[in-house]
Amino acid sequence: MSISISEDIKSVSDLKKKTNAIFKQMHHTGRPIIVTVNGKPDAVLLDVEVFEKKLKSLNLGILLAEAEMDVRDGRTREARKFIKEFNESTKVSR
Template identity: 35%
Template sequence: MPVIRPSSDLRNKYSEVSKFCHEYDEPVYITKNGKGDLAVLSIEAYEKLVGKFELRKLLMEAEEDIRDGRVTDLDQAFNKIKESY
């Protein structure tokens, strides 16, 4: 269940919000005037999330390369590497 806090908690209870984000690796949803405004999470959780997006992008590019025939046989790839030395 998401944790929802008013924006005043960022000002008045920052340590509490920060502690929750670090302990539970979950975002805290911040409201402003009763409506959703921000999602706050620890740097570690943010970097993990961004890393997943970057990995997914690379996997999608690899799948596209395979689908479009932009692949090299493993032996050919190793030979090409050896030739460059």
């Protein structure tokens, strides 16, 4: 995720005065807005669609990390064997 230091860092005072313009910028660029209080970063505003994409990516990364640990620790089995066991246990008709 990119950020423009000159455009995407706003003070809380700016946010209060120019809320609509700041939100319009955030939605248009897809970049987060860093909100500062007393010159220090305090909060991040993020477009909901961008947030949802990042959250999906994070969740997928967590699942992949768990799968990699399973492979590393030998908690795997052949796909054919799994499918056979799955079909037998669920009585799936073809």
